[in-house]
Amino acid sequence: MLLKLFLFSLLLLFKSSALSNKKTHPSALNEKAGISPPEITSSTSIVNIQKFRKMQPSASELVDGILAGNITALSRAITLVESTNNNHLAKANEVINACLPHAxxxxxxxxxxxxxxxxxxxxxxxxxxxxxxxxxxxxxxxxxxxxxxxxxxxxxxxxxxxxxxxxxxxxxxxxxxxxxxxxxxxxxxxxxxxxxxxxxxxxxxxxxxxxxxxxxxxxxxxxxxxxxxxxxxxxxxxxxxxxxxxxxxxxxxxxxxxxxxxxxxxxxxxxxxxxxxxxxxxxxxxxxxxxxxxxxxxxxxxxxxxxxxxxxxxxNSFFEKRKEQNQYWMFETINEQLKLNFYNQIEIQDLLEPTKKAVQSDEISPFAAAQKLLNVYQSCKINSEDSQ
Incomplete structure (x- = not known):
């Protein structure tokens, strides 16, 4: 009887110890508290770094960096070239034209x-x-x-x-x-x-x-x-x-x-x-x-x-092929630029949504709708040339 009481007491003691350890040592699956920034962190440095990242280098600076083998300049130039923002187009073309003799x-x-x-x-x-x-x-x-x-x-x-x-x-x-x-x-x-x-x-x-x-x-x-x-x-x-x-x-x-x-x-x-x-x-x-x-x-x-x-x-077929490719990409660039100019025209943007709805409701055929938009675009270009 005494032996049973002794073993029972040991069991209670073991459970109490386990519960205590569980409270002081939580599971690794639990969320841990975040790490606070060190005291030596300079708020001024953070602001300066953010300003530097927002700075836009000029076309000549990008070209100089590319020709010097600077990967950061290369990456920023590629981002500029890939941009669909019309404001970036002239700068991107300037970078490409300056790099062409070295390509x-x-x-x-x-x-x-x-x-x-x-x-x-x-x-x-x-x-x-x-x-x-x-x-x-x-x-x-x-x-x-x-x-x-x-x-x-x-x-x-x-x-x-x-x-x-x-x-x-x-x-x-x-x-x-x-x-x-x-x-x-x-x-x-x-x-x-x-x-x-x-x-x-x-x-x-x-x-x-x-x-x-x-x-x-x-x-x-x-x-x-x-x-x-x-x-x-x-x-x-x-x-x-x-x-x-x-x-x-x-x-x-x-x-x-x-x-x-x-x-x-x-x-x-x-x-x-x-x-x-x-x-x-x-x-x-x-x-x-x-x-x-x-x-x-x-x-x-x-x-x-x-x-x-x-x-x-x-x-000489290697060089002939490159000449053909250059010609192909000239026409592709023209097509791409015409497409961008068309959709960036304010008059086209105003007409596009109602014209789409008219096509969807069978009020006008897709072909007639396309011709209507093209006519508006052509008129816009003529008026723009006359104003100049």
Whole structure:
């Protein structure tokens, strides 16, 4: 009986001790009190830093910074160029025009593939390989924008955690916005700024939408299509889409149990390429396999690009292609500017909403409504010219 009383007393003592410890040592899941700022924090310094961040450098200051290899100046200039604010247009054009004589000295590589093919992981492995060769690499990663919220994750830097720390690499994520073709609205101008900043290898990662990514082909020298095993066969050869534009097809994720499947896919795509007409440059597209994890096959990709450059620069097709691209982007810029001018016209903005409602209620046809707005825009331009 005494033994039972003794054990019962011990049990009560243990429970009391446990409850006491629980109160003094709360669970790690509980919210902890915030850390108060140290007393040495200077409110004056905070204000000065905030003012500095709000300061807008002049166009000449941005250009000087870019030519000196200043990444901050480059980033601010890209933000300026990407702006849709009409007040920024003249300044952005001034920066681009000043950088043009220092551009066009890089190799531009477009990399595309369906979502999940491993573009970001491949680019990190490929980029690290290039920087190990002494190259300066700029990665322009285009992220898809939501058609509902118009937002974009811009998370490519997260996946390239090693490359982003490389002093010879620069990663700039941009939202695609309403631009089709797998690129952002101002990717072409961004290439010019990166080249002027001293980057000799520009990699453009597209959004990865499959057969419709064509705009990127008109701004790069070499177009690389990433594939994975089990994603197609010779039937792909009759799809006159993205495969027809590819200068090389690389089967990614060729590691572990997937090596045999990747080599089989390589043979399938190699047969599919024979169904395409010959390229004007005389280049015959290559197929290969690689692993972004083990880095197996990564050097071969660069060897293929070097072979391409050797051939196309010798027969002058490299430079002819760039001339054609410059002409293409002249017309694209005209179209973009006309569109912006149209929607920024005050009279158009006043008429747009009621005209949309009239179209939705079948009071007027979409074609007649469009013509009506265009007529108003034309009248505005004529009146503006007369007033000058």
């Amino acid at each position: 066009s000295k890089s190799i531009r590589i477009g990399i595309t593939g369906v979502p999940g093919v491993g573009k970001s992981t491949f680019i990190e492995a490929f980029g690290k390989f290039l920087t190990s060769l002494g190259k300066k690499v700029a990665v322009l990663a285009v992220d898809p924008s939501s058609t509902i919220s118009h937002g974009s994750i811009l998370g490519d830097k997260t996946r390239m955690e090693e490359l982003v720390k490389d002093k010879n690499a620069y990663i700039r994520p941009s939202a695609s916005g309403e631009t089709l073709g797998g690129v952002a609205r101002k990717t072409r101008e961004t290439i010019t700024l990166c080249e002027a900043c001293g980057f000799d290898t520009i990699i453009i990662e597209t959004v990865g939408v499959g057969q419709s990514e064509t705009a990127v082909h008109s701004m790069v020298d070499f177009f690389l299509l990433l594939k994975i095993s089990g994603a197609g066969d010779e039937l792909q050869g009759i799809k006159r889409g993205i495969m027809e534009m590819a200068d090389a097809i690389v089967i990614n994720k060729a590691d572990g149990d997937n090596i045999r499947k990747a080599h089989f896919a390589k043979m399938e795509f190699n047969r599919a390429l024979h169904l395409f007409p010959a390229k004007k440059s005389g280049w015959i597209p290559k197929t290969s396999t690689c692993s972004s994890i083990t880095h197996e096959g990564i050097p071969l990709v660069w060897e293929t690009i070097e072979s391409f450059l050797g051939l196309t620069k010798t027969n």
